[in-house]
Amino acid sequence: xxxxxxxxxxxxxxxxxxxxxxxxxxxxxxxxxxxxxxxxxxxxxxxxxxxxxxxxxxxxxxxxxxxxxxxxxxxxxxxxxxxxxxxxxxxxxxxxxxxxxxxxxxxxxxxxxxxxxxxxxxxxxxxxxxxxxxxxxxxxxxxxxxxxxxxxxxxxxxxxxxxxxxxxxxxxxxxxxxxxxxxxxxxxxxxxxxxxxxxxxxxxxxxxxxxxxxxxxxxxxxxxxxxxxxxxxxxxxxxxxxxxxxxxxxxxxxxxxxxxxxxxxxxxxxxxxxxxxxxxxxxxxxxxxxxxxxxxxx
Numbered sequence: 001x002x003x004x005x006x007x008x009x010x011x012x013x014x015x016x017x018x019x020x021x022x023x024x025x026x027x028x029x030x031x032x033x034x035x036x037x038x039x040x041x042x043x044x045x046x047x048x049x050x051x052x053x054x055x056x057x058x059x060x061x062x063x064x065x066x067x068x069x070x071x072x073x074x075x076x077x078x079x080x081x082x083x084x085x086x087x088x089x090x091x092x093x094x095x096x097x098x099x100x101x102x103x104x105x106x107x108x109x110x111x112x113x114x115x116x117x118x119x120x121x122x123x124x125x126x127x128x129x130x131x132x133x134x135x136x137x138x139x140x141x142x143x144x145x146x147x148x149x150x151x152x153x154x155x156x157x158x159x160x161x162x163x164x165x166x167x168x169x170x171x172x173x174x175x176x177x178x179x180x181x182x183x184x185x186x187x188x189x190x191x192x193x194x195x196x197x198x199x200x201x202x203x204x205x206x207x208x209x210x211x212x213x214x215x216x217x218x219x220x221x222x223x224x225x226x227x228x229x230x231x232x233x234x235x236x237x238x239x240x241x242x243x244x245x246x247x248x249x250x251x252x253x254x255x256x257x258x259x260x261x262x263x264x265x266x267x268x269x270x271x272x273x274x275x276x277x278x279x280x281x282x283x284x285x286x287x288x289x290x291x292x293x294x295x296x297x298x
Contacts, residue, residue, distance in 0.1 A: 002273050020197055020265075021256040023190045028153045030183035031096045032120070036161020037176040038099075039117055047114025053235060056228035057115055061093035062126045064224055069217050070134045076209040080136050085267025086213055087226065088251050089275075091130035093120030094154075095245035097276060098238070105241065105283035108234035111241060119242075120158055123250070124150045144175045146258055149246045154250050190252075194269060201266040213269040218278045237286050241279040248272035 048054055051240075069090035073083040094116050095101075102112035127150050128143035135141055161179075165172040205211055225243035229236030249274065253264040
């Protein structure tokens with residue numbers, strides 16, 4: 001007779017949302033860390049040097065875009081969860097794609113990198129405050145918790161990478177390519193997972209006003225950024241595309257960890273897709289146009 005006692009097997013089921021959160025966490029950390037590794041203190045100083053351009057850049061990214069999005073979701077009467085998603089991305093400046101978009105348009109990459117870092121640093125304070133002021137009343141959020149999220153997942157890896165870049169440029173260069181590949185692969189994987197898990201939700205956005213509002217915000221961001229980008233064509237293009245793209249990495253992380261309503265994530269996905277594609281297309285158009293002078297893209 002077999003006296004062995006068999007323990008019941010427990011099957012651990014991992015939900016699609018948990019997979020999304022895990023992959024998003026890796027993507028955000030690797031993206032921010034690799035950006036820090038590629039940055040230099042000189043780029044930060046150069047971005048701070050032109051005071052008027054810096055003020056314009058902060059005003060359009062931290063103030064103007066969130067306000068435009070806020071009034072549009074009010075006018076169109078977008079459903080609460082979707083409105084929260086639109087506003088979440090609108091208040092998230094410092095697009096990781098900024099320097100890449102500057103490369104595509106053959107613009108001022110150094111300014112794009114410095115501006116991205118400054119916006120990422122300031123967003124630790126600006127994102128929670130903006131959400132507290134602009135979110136619909138029935139989509140309450142803890143600003144301190146959001147601030148801690150942004151600090152941990154965005155600012156810490158960015159500053160860690162910047163510190164390594166300053167202390168050991170050769171090590172930073174080797175680590176950069178490793179984490180850059182990791183961020184590229186996890187981003188591609190994240191897109192696949194998101195499409196699988198939220199494809200039905202994305203289709204359901206048609207007729208909700210989300211796509212229309214997102215498109216208008218992206219268009220307004222491009223125009224305002226270009227208008228406020230100073231006399232040089234290179235900085236105009238950078239501010240336009242950086243402002244329109246927004247920081248999808250941080251917004252995705254906050255939407256998966258700080259909100260229980262899946263509509264928030266769905267709206268962030270749709271908005272970020274329109275922003276990145278729109279910015280990429282206009283950057284490609286600018287690249288094909290002859291520059292007015294060599295210095296304008298320098």
